[in-house]
Amino acid sequence: MLTSDIVGKLRCNAADPKAGIARGLDTGTTKIGPVWEGDVGDTVDFEALRQRAVHSLFEHLESMCVGAVAVDHTGRIAWMDDKYKALLGVPGDPRGRQVEDVIPNSQLRRVIDSGQPQPLDIMEFDDRSFVVTRMPLFGIDGSIIGAIGFVLFDRAEYLRPLVRKYEKMQEELARTQQELAHERRAKYSFSQFLGASESIREIKRLGRRAAQMDSTVLLLGETGTGKELLAQAIHSASPRASKPFVGVNVAAIPETLLEAEFFGVAPGAFTGADRRHRDGKFQLANGGTLFLDEIGDMPLPVQAKLLRVLQEREIEPLGSNKVVRVDVRIIAATSRDLHALVREKQFRADLYYRLNVVPITLPPLRDRPEDIESIADRILEQLAIQQGTPPRELLESAVQVLRDYDWPGNVRELYNTLERVVALTDAPILTAPHIRSVLPGQHPAGASALPLAPGARPLQEVLHAAERHAIAAALEEANGVKARAAKLLGISRASLYERMVTLGLGATQ
Numbered sequence: 156m157l158t159s160d161i162v163g164k165l166r167c168n169a170a171d172p173k174a175g176i177a178r179g180l181d182t183g184t185t186k187i188g189p190v191w192e193g194d195v196g197d198t199v200d201f202e203a204l205r206q207r208a209v210h211s212l213f214e215h216l217e218s219m220c221v222g223a224v225a226v227d228h229t230g231r232i233a234w235m236d237d238k239y240k241a242l243l244g245v246p247g248d249p250r251g252r253q254v255e256d257v258i259p260n261s262q263l264r265r266v267i268d269s270g271q272p273q274p275l276d277i278m279e280f281d282d283r284s285f286v287v288t289r290m291p292l293f294g295i296d297g298s299i300i301g302a303i304g305f306v307l308f309d310r311a312e313y314l315r316p317l318v319r320k321y322e323k324m325q326e327e328l329a330r331t332q333q334e335l336a337h338e339r340r341a342k343y344s345f346s347q348f349l350g351a352s353e354s355i356r357e358i359k360r361l362g363r364r365a366a367q368m369d370s371t372v373l374l375l376g377e378t379g380t381g382k383e384l385l386a387q388a389i390h391s392a393s394p395r396a397s398k399p400f401v402g403v404n405v406a407a408i409p410e411t412l413l414e415a416e417f418f419g420v421a422p423g424a425f426t427g428a429d430r431r432h433r434d435g436k437f438q439l440a441n442g443g444t445l446f447l448d449e450i451g452d453m454p455l456p457v458q459a460k461l462l463r464v465l466q467e468r469e470i471e472p473l474g475s476n477k478v479v480r481v482d483v484r485i486i487a488a489t490s491r492d493l494h495a496l497v498r499e500k501q502f503r504a505d506l507y508y509r510l511n512v513v514p515i516t517l518p519p520l521r522d523r524p525e526d527i528e529s530i531a532d533r534i535l536e537q538l539a540i541q542q543g544t545p546p547r548e549l550l551e552s553a554v555q556v557l558r559d560y561d562w563p564g565n566v567r568e569l570y571n572t573l574e575r576v577v578a579l580t581d582a583p584i585l586t587a588p589h590i591r592s593v594l595p596g597q598h599p600a601g602a603s604a605l606p607l608a609p610g611a612r613p614l615q616e617v618l619h620a621a622e623r624h625a626i627a628a629a630l631e632e633a634n635g636v637k638a639r640a641a642k643l644l645g646i647s648r649a650s651l652y653e654r655m656v657t658l659g660l661g662a663t664q
């Protein structure tokens with residue numbers, strides 16, 4: 156037994172087989188590690204055991220790895236095992252040489268300088284790469300006396316799959332973060348808000364003023380009049396422009412999920428599948444703007460919670476009893492008559508007044524026919540750019556047909572109508588019949604109700620066209636009020652939104 160510098164003794168009850176370390180010591184010829192002859196009796200030399208462990212650990216490590224080197228505190232090689240010498244092709248005895256002269260990319264000097272181990276690294280040597288681990292060596296007084304390095308594998312290929320997987324995950328994370336940041340940036344500014352009519356000029360003036368204030372804005376107007384576009388333009392012109400713009404369509408989210416969607420979920424709030432923490436839209440929009448579309452469709456219980464958030468500027472994630480402060484500017488929008496909803500007790504009066512700080516009403520397209528030609532021209536330009544073709548022109552008679560139509564779906568419908576005309580004809584100049592052929596109720600009797608070319612078509616395409624047609628007809632009949640259109644179609648509002656998004660009919664989630 157090593158008795159020289161005993162620093163501690165562990166008293167063991169050799170008779171107790173559960174007594175941890177004593178278990179290995181109760182045979183009388185105790186062995187810990189391959190060579191140590193231990194004490195016989197009921198005490199263990201604690202320090203000797205540690206020293207033995209250090210020694211055997213070193214031997215194990217050295218035998219397992221493919222090379223080892225130790226340097227003194229000046230970076231001179233103190234020892235290099237034969238395996239390492241053979242691996243590197245080092246002739247003679249390298250002792251006394253500066254480590255970098257023998258191993259050019261060695262980092263052992265850095266380990267000496269920093270006193271920090273490098274548990275896992277890849278070191279290049281010529282055209283090979285080694286997986287290495289490096290540790291500082293301390294003297295009895297705690298000062299650094301050198302460093303030791305082990306080559307674990309002489310080919311880093313062992314780690315390559317792991318490294319590649321890690322790199323791929325990092326790339327995916329960066330890409331997703333970039334996409335999210337991009338998604339949460341407002342895409343539109345006032346210059347993209349088309350129209351030169353008196354009413355549109357006034358709306359832009361109000362919008363620019365609202366951008367400079369931090370007050371809540373309430374956008375009112377029929378579907379497709381540009382409420383979301385205006386909300387984005389206000390955000391882009393506001394001091395919050397560099398922060399997120401997060402849009403949420405209240406009508407598109409099933410009632411049961413609204414609260415979680417708005418306020419987020421604390422970890423473990425639900426049993427079952429979704430136990431993780433999830434940020435709500437308020438948190439995602441923090442510092443920026445939260446656009447609450449179709450606010451008129453918000454269920455009363457959620458209205459109460461929203462009111463509290465607007466008053467307190469605090470939210471309480473689902474399943475949490477902690478409040479979180481949020482700093483968001485709210486822009487709400489609806490195509491419904493909020494006043495009437497308040498009268499019918501479908502919408503809380505106090506919330507209405509909270510939201511109605513800066514109200515802006517967007518006029519329907521039919522009330523500003525002077526805007527139709529310029530908007531249509533810009534849409535045709537955009538379509539031409541998208542398709543890489545010269546822009547189509549509108550004959551005056553075609554413009555007149557556009558002006559005469561009453562556009563229940565407003566600018567969105569104008570966009571879709573022109574897109575359909577462009578898809579159906581190659582004519583560079585669009586005439587009145589071209590326009591009439593795609594406007595509801597204006598194509599000649601007997602013409603196909605579906606804008607599909609004749610002949611066999613994939614079933615999916617036919618079904619989608621039929622669905623698009625049914626939804627457009629329902630929206631037209633419901634004067635653009637989606638809740639009513641959904642009822643006519645016999646589906647839920649959320650399903651209508653989901654279908655509109657899938658079919659590219661412009662609704663946002």
Ligand SMILES: Nc1ncnc2c1ncn2[C@@H]1O[C@H](COP(=O)(O)OP(=O)(O)OP(=O)(O)O)[C@@H](O)[C@H]1O
Binds near residue numbers: 382383
């Ligand atoms: N004044 C405008 N200038 C340019 N594009 C417009 C204008 N108004 C609407 N649009 C376009 O029409 C489409 C519908 O606009 P937006 O989504 O902003 O309308 P909305 O009033 O929010 O509709 P909804 O109530 O159905 O959500 C978008 O493609 C938008 O870019």
